[in-house]
Amino acid sequence: MIFFSVDVCRAYKVLNTADRKDTYTVRDFPLCDNVLPEAWYRFEGDAGTRMLTTCVNQGKCGTTYPGWLNGVHPTVADGEEDRKVCFAAYPHCSEDCKRIKVKNCSSYYVYKLGGTPGCDRRYCGTDSP
Secondary structure (H helix, E strand, O other), X not given: OOOOXXXXXXXXXXXXXXXXXXXXXXXXXXXXXXXXXXXXXXXXXXXXXXXXXXXXXXXXXXXXXXXXXXXXXXXXXHOEEEEEEEEOOOOOOOOOXXXXXXXXXXXXXXXXXXXOOOOOEEEOXXXXX
């Protein structure tokens, strides 16, 4: 039996809507990622270039509890790394978290994400390092 490994730096889905960015504030009702299929994702376009790495206020990224990477992005040499995404608003930033994987693909990052633990939570993008 032959197994082929998939290069996650080439086989990913894209998150690219402006309402996912840290500069966007929810208007009517919170958007959510609770049914986001588990897969590798890349932030690009209007969503920013990477996952947010700081806790922000409630209502940013089009949702009640914006998801942010609690830790640093890995280097290329690190390969696929385990990290935590937290879904909480300031000042309770690290109370509701889940494990994900992150990979540095040299000029961008990919994240292995799945559904969030509730419909008032969403993964948040940014252009900031």
